[in-house]
Amino acid sequence: MAPIFSILHALPFLVLLPIIAMSREILPLKSSLSVDDYQSDLLRSRDGTFSCGFRAVYDNAFAFSIWYTNTASETVVWTANRGRPVHARGSAVTLHKGGALVLTDYDGTVVWQSDNNSSDVQQARLLDTGNLVMTSSTGMIVWQSFDSPTDTLLPTQHIVATTKLVSANGFHDPGHYMFHFTDSSVLSLIYDDADVHDIYWPDPDDGLYQSKRNRYNSTRMGVLHGNGDFVSSDFADQQPFSASDRGSGIKRRLTLDPDGNLRLYSLDSSNGDWSVSWVAISQPCNIHGLCGPNGICHYSPAPTCSCPPGFEMNNPGNWTQGCKAIVDTSCSVAQVQSVRFVHLPDTDFWGSDQRHVDKISLHACRNICESDCNCRGFQYVIREGTCFPKSFLFNGRAYPSHRSARNMYLKIAGSTNISGMLVPQSNVLDPRKHSRSCHQMDAKTMVPFPDVHRTSQGETRWSYFYGFAAAIFTLEALFIATAWFFVSRWELGSLEIQAVEQGYMMMAISNFRRYNYKELAKATKKFRYELGRGGSGIVYRGALDDGRAVAVKMLENVRQCEEEFQAELRIIGNINHMNLVRIWGFCSENSHRMLVTEYIENGSLANILFDGNILLDWRRRFNIAVGVAKGLAYLHHECLEWVIHCDVKPENILLDKDLEPKIADFGLAKLLSRGGSNQKVSRVRGTIGYIAPEWISSLQITAKVDVYSYGVVLLELVSGKRVLDLAESSGEEVHVLLRKLVKLLASTLLNGDEPSWIEEFVDCRLSGQFNHMQVRTMIKLAVACLDDESSKRPTMESILQLLLLADESCSSNVLR
Template sequence: MEEFTTVCLLLLIPSSVSCFQLSSSTIQTLNKGEYLSVENPQDVLLSPSGVFSAGFQSVGVNAYCFAVWFTRNPTLVWTANRDQPVNGKRSKLSLLKSGNLLLTDADELDVWASDTSSATSVELLLYDSGNLVLRETKGVVLWQSFDFPADTLLPHQQLTRFTKLVSSRSETNHSSGFYSVFFDNDNVLRLLYDGPEISSIYWPDPGRVSWQNGRSTYNGSRIAVLDSLGNFSSSDQFSFITSDYGAVLQRMLKIDSDGNVRVYSQESEGHEWYVSWQAILTPCSIHGICGANSLCSYDPGGSGRKCSCLPGFRRRNSSDWSLGCEPKHNFSCNPSASYFVRLPHVDFYGSDRQFTSNSTLEDCMNLNLQSCDYKAFQYKFSEDRGYFNCFPKTFLINGYVSPDFQAGVYLRLPRGKPFSMQESLQESSAECSNKTITIERGYVKAHENRNLKLMAWFAYNIGGFEILCILCVWCFLMRDRRRSQANECAQSYLPIGSGLKKYSYTELKKATKGFCQEIGRGSGGIVYRGELSDNRVVAIKKLSEASQGEEEFYAEVSNIGMLNHMNLIKMWGYCSEGKHRLLVYEFMENGSLAKNLESKSHALDFRTSFHIALGVARGLAYLHEECLEWILHCDVKPQNILLDSDYQPKVADFGLSKLLKRDDSDNSKFSRIRGTRGYMAPEWVFNMPITSKVDVYSYGIVVLEIMTGKNPMKGGDQDMNGSGREGRQHGLVGWVREKKSKASSKASWLQQIMHPMICGHLETKKMEILMEVALQCVEEDRDARPTMRQVVEMLQGSCN
């Protein structure tokens, strides 16, 4: 509060700040009331040994940043205002008498500030470590540049949970780029591509779990540091030594504009920098480097990395590959108007819409011709399974060519438009934007007209009170805005490696017409029907603030984002903007299984019901056994099973899911009870170890509900009441078992418990197997329950 008021008063009464120009060429200390001017090249702070300098550096045409750099071989290591350069005249960095360090532009606009204050004497110094420090004369540090890194980490400068390195836009454009290195919310040091439309983690390998990458998630300190000898160590157990380890050299760790992290060394001051370590050896594995609709190729012994447009596409911008390529011709949704071209050894990371196993090439092509959203597909042989799988692609992002990749991609192109593969794959160097920054804003020239000055001074003082009020209100608003931006920034780096699209809240509000068409509601939030700008119909889940916190939001986004199965809901994107958190899913035409079961007509016949049960089992088996990490859904119920136009089931709502290490010996520890009453396994109630068998139990209850039409939470018969362990034996499970034990034949007990609509189309053999499987799943003893893989095998066996 006091510092904002002080800033406002200083803005209102600039004549009260007495600053004087420094002229020494060897300035080592900036004291209160002094300033450095952009117009005086001698206004430079030097470290004691002269290794580092601090002052104004040109970053474009009439564009300057206040920066710290190596003196003898000028290399920027820190900038205060990288995204808002100042004018080349009348801009200055001032150490005010209030103790605040303030960078102002030519028109006296505040561009950057340290937001500090002190009643005692303060001074600004540059250490030989490269750290720019504002401290009281007693030694108390008020602010230091090491706490606010740009794209470079110097020896003994700590990277922490509160800081991150952000790349420059290019080698000549020092504004913030698309790549960053930071500690994720799971305590792992990661590299993130945060592009204009999508974001994704690309290092360490997002296709592997943390322990497979040699990382540990069990240290919450989140500290990484490079020492002067060339040793880097991080709290997630990642470490390395440089190729020149052991010698005391000038070093810096930097995230470059191409998304790679490198350590640069120089033997002595003024010599050329050389790379002594780099994080990524295969440059084409860096996401977003060539933009959408393009391919990255790498020749280690030749010309290095190259970018090229796909056949039928052309570059969006001749000087910026990160913007990718655009189609040369319009594409038609008519299946007969398209054909496919095979691109060997090509892959696109992420953006798979769905996954179809054991598919023929013809079936895969026909599937991709059914929707305008499908731009290509990958047809890949699975050596483990012994058959081909089909992977439709909705976005052509993160494309690369590698001889080691045996499969290929089939690209969709319009008929009647001949394309030359040789012409399309013309290669160019992969460069980001090289545009220089021009400050269009002018500066006010001095006038000698004293009468005009007097009139201006008089008008200024007359309006002083009103301006003071306005500025104070503005200060409060800016404080709240900074807090909001800080929260938003903290939420934007999710552990997402699947290329999910980021939507703004305004986009999704427009898509749902102001959230007017509700299609579902639960404890976690409300689901609305929406239509995106590309005419795709989607389901948009607006999470309620009270019911789902950050942990659950991260769980749902992260878990669904890396899943790829035809019986699991597909998420297309998300929104995390201030307090708004929304998830964008594919739209399911037939709604939830719960709504279908509640329908008076009960339109689900036995064949449909059986395929729903089998599909849900396949989805859960994938979660339990085929994911790289072990995922428990923890809330399997009809409300979380959605049905598409063909009544194909998709398991949804991973807000309560639990992701665990497969080799974790303590998988039984959960922070709280998860699930919905009536579907929860006994382990939750009686505080027993939690395993994947809790999902098996819930699945069994869902199958019984489908077949009988009786809701386990509502009862239905007088002998289905009860609670606790005793109640379980007299609830839906006990009621079914009692009917079975008293029946005179297998067919009779099935007819007694089946819903009338199902009984009319009874297939006795399949029905008997399905009910036996369901009863096995709801055994009190979890060891007596089958796994979901065994459930799938038993149900598939009944189809033979």
């Protein structure tokens, strides 16, 4: 019986044996972690604190992450591919022989890779600190995850001038909150999206001196110590922010949460739960963007979001989208819509002041806002006669008591019925349960505001309620000293502008953002260097303050209102593909509408293929055909928002320093009005010679219009000649010539008499140096793309598959 009992005792160990065998500390060169075995194929730190591998973010979607192993929810502290999950089958992360750690999707697409420059890499290792490192043969670290944090800092991890924390939203994508050093070397919390870029911690209503910060210090470095101290180079007298349970032996993390607050968490090792041991902002209503556009944050007594009278929620359950006017008062209806103003006492929408006017009456201030259709409301300080018209209502906040000097007057349509609508007010003693609270938000959108709990050592920590009470006491003291308040407000105006401008310059390279006209005029040296012009506008070369070379397109024929223009730009700004020109941002100021994109060194395919001194060999031409197909396939089939380019042509295909293609001007069909001043632009989107027949016939427009234009580009790549030039030399209309050419090519392909005429059709400058099968494939695809019936044309996805198949089949062949 003894042997039987021994086997029974050993069974649990035998079950765990495969997991133990596959979990390891080191990933050797040329080995992988597979998503198919995500539960067991892991890296684990030597002490077992951290694990690294694939984590499910939602159904059939995974991210390559690092997490605390023994916590209740296995808290993630770093993610490589946040915002771009991989499939649940076939994805892997591999340490390649060349020294890069590469994450690939099920189809082999590279989703993420380490940015180290060393080829002398021997292994990847997960350290006990939670740092994933790659080491050389000498043991030197050549890459580490600590240098590219996501939303969390771990003990011993530094935040420096080149790093930042970015919050996550409910869909595991980067959110709008950032934590990094500004140009003034001040470590700050910042709200950032296409419309707003605001610093909200340190409190902008206080000076840096009051916030105990040093401006323009010599270094930019912060670090979380294991004992719970967080120190930074800008902290006055190097006094740290300390955890309430300060001491060694506790596992910690500093996280920028989805609600925009920075919290230090301590782990209770007995149950795996986290508790908050320090918080940056004790009053949640001070966090910018919490209640979205037009929303107001107040205390009743818990932090609560409400819409002001005349407004309603954009998306019930999601306060980040804020409120919208029940009746529109925008400039498009301003001339036919009467307006009135609702008084919101003790309320302000911080920032977005159009200007401030001193020593005028309330009536005069009202007239300023009423006469400007872009004014959404105004703040008026009665004792000083100061007027602050506002172009955008954001960061709405109701202050306690009626002693506040802040009075907001909100513009609404005269026809709006606001009877029964309450004015949001703050009252920490209010026992009523409010109808709209921040806890009413979708759990995927915003986490609840966590309180600070009692430690296991019995130390008492602050809860938000007591924080609110202390804040009210402080505010009342400030209101007594009203003279000091107004002096501070006067000084704040210039500081706000300076802070915002500096914040713009420190924006991360990867973020789509809004530029002002002054910035772009400076970048382009007052629009001096013209790169080209077309039906959509003129393009200028420029350089931003951070050294990036950019192209600035000054758009023409934009007829959309401001809201529609920015909504379309948010869609376009989220598009990112290696064969699409990256859009960095935009300008929408007065009558100016501009796009800011990356600068592509070699200009357009048209300049090189038809007019340039560079001769594109066959390999380059085929690669360009494949790259353009990849970009269009992404727009048509992979974007969350379906995008049709509507103007595919060699002029809109740019070539970078390696002659890799990038498609420009995608999405402009969304932004531009139909028609234009350029004579080659038809009454709809497109350019003569490349427009599909359905444009002219006023039939339904689908992605197949881009397929038609791509077919023309294929013919031009093979022949080296413009179809317009061929039409002019033959004296025929271009669409007639294309029909004849397609018919001839189709007939020749069918007859099989190919070698002789292919030699004649291919660009003579190649001197016969081309791949016969690839040429034949491109011509067959061009014929299919140029079918008059859109339903018979192939999709860009199938075109790409055929090109890749031809590339694989011919990779071993010698050019003839």
